[in-house]
Amino acid sequence: MNSILNAIVDNKRREIEARAMLGIYDKALSHATKSVYTPVSMSRSITDNEVGIIAEFKRRSPSRGDIHPGAVADEIVKGYTKSGAAACSILTDTVYFGGALSDLALARKSTSLPLLRKEFIVDSCQIFEARLYGADAILLIASILSFNDIVKFTDTAHQLGMEVLLELHDMDELDRFNPEVDMVGINNRNLSTFVTDTDVSLQMASALTDDIVKVAESGLSSIAEIHRLRDVGYRGFLIGETFMKHQHPGKALKDFINATE
Numbered sequence: 001m002n003s004i005l006n007a008i009v010d011n012k013r014r015e016i017e018a019r020a021m022l023g024i025y026d027k028a029l030s031h032a033t034k035s036v037y038t039p040v041s042m043s044r045s046i047t048d049n050e051v052g053i054i055a056e057f058k059r060r061s062p063s064r065g066d067i068h069p070g071a072v073a074d075e076i077v078k079g080y081t082k083s084g085a086a087a088c089s090i091l092t093d094t095v096y097f098g099g100a101l102s103d104l105a106l107a108r109k110s111t112s113l114p115l116l117r118k119e120f121i122v123d124s125c126q127i128f129e130a131r132l133y134g135a136d137a138i139l140l141i142a143s144i145l146s147f148n149d150i151v152k153f154t155d156t157a158h159q160l161g162m163e164v165l166l167e168l169h170d171m172d173e174l175d176r177f178n179p180e181v182d183m184v185g186i187n188n189r190n191l192s193t194f195v196t197d198t199d200v201s202l203q204m205a206s207a208l209t210d211d212i213v214k215v216a217e218s219g220l221s222s223i224a225e226i227h228r229l230r231d232v233g234y235r236g237f238l239i240g241e242t243f244m245k246h247q248h249p250g251k252a253l254k255d256f257i258n259a260t261e
């Protein structure tokens with residue numbers, strides 16, 4: 001693992017330890033499924049949607065720096081909902097992405113679309129927490145997890161009524177594919193080098209069977225790319241910066257979708 005991804009994961013483990021010592025997970029562990037919200041299927045929402053865009057709420061990233069500082073989650077998620085997103089992705093990492101669990105809670109109050117908790121999940125406590133804050137699905141990043149963890153965390157998410165998007169980046173990670181996951185995302189961004197190459201999704205498409213819902217992630221900014229990826233079997237398209245760099249991300253999504261038709 002490279003240094004920035006290492007740093008993110010090390011920091012995450014320290015955060016989790018500190019939160020556990022403060023008893024912050026106790027409520028999540030005992031109350032996760034008692035929340036009034038019942039998760040819906042994100043994979044179905046994507047395949048039922050004509051375009052299949054998963055619109056991301058992201059203030060900044062280690063590769064881009066500030067994208068939309070001060071962005072307000074409910075406003076933006078409402079915009080994404082009106083503009084026809086199939087689901088939303090909410091970054092909850094604070095140190096590197098400027099997000100927060102409170103963004104997920106705000107987003108939950110603002111939409112009935114499925115919400116993905118976009119986080120570096122390395123401990124099952126984070127999965128209970130995702131459910132407590134209203135997520136419908138979680139992201140599991142293969143490059144930071146063992147196969148056994150992926151199986152265990154998938155099972156936990158399913159027991160809590162949530163779906164799993166498993167993120168892969170290259171062929172070497174295929175040995176961590178768990179057939180129980182609900183969606184597979186191919187990240188065009190190499191999390192080690194931050195180089196983004198949309199050909200990664202094109203090349204990896206044939207490595208996955210047709211029955212799994214495939215999502216192309218990162219660096220997508222044109223309709224032409226969406227069409228090409230659709231042709232090779234992708235049903236979902238996870239897009240952040242292309243929308244978030246605008247003052248009105250919902251409007252940017254609307255223009256993007258209109259251009260797709």
Ligand SMILES: O=P(O)(O)OC[C@@H](O)[C@@H](O)c1c[nH]c2ccccc12
Pocket residue numbers: 056058118119141167187217218219220238239240241242
């Ligand atoms: O803003 P972009 O290039 O459209 O990318 C969105 C999303 O794919 C990206 O934020 C992402 C994909 N996998 C991740 C894992 C962790 C943090 C962030 C990500």
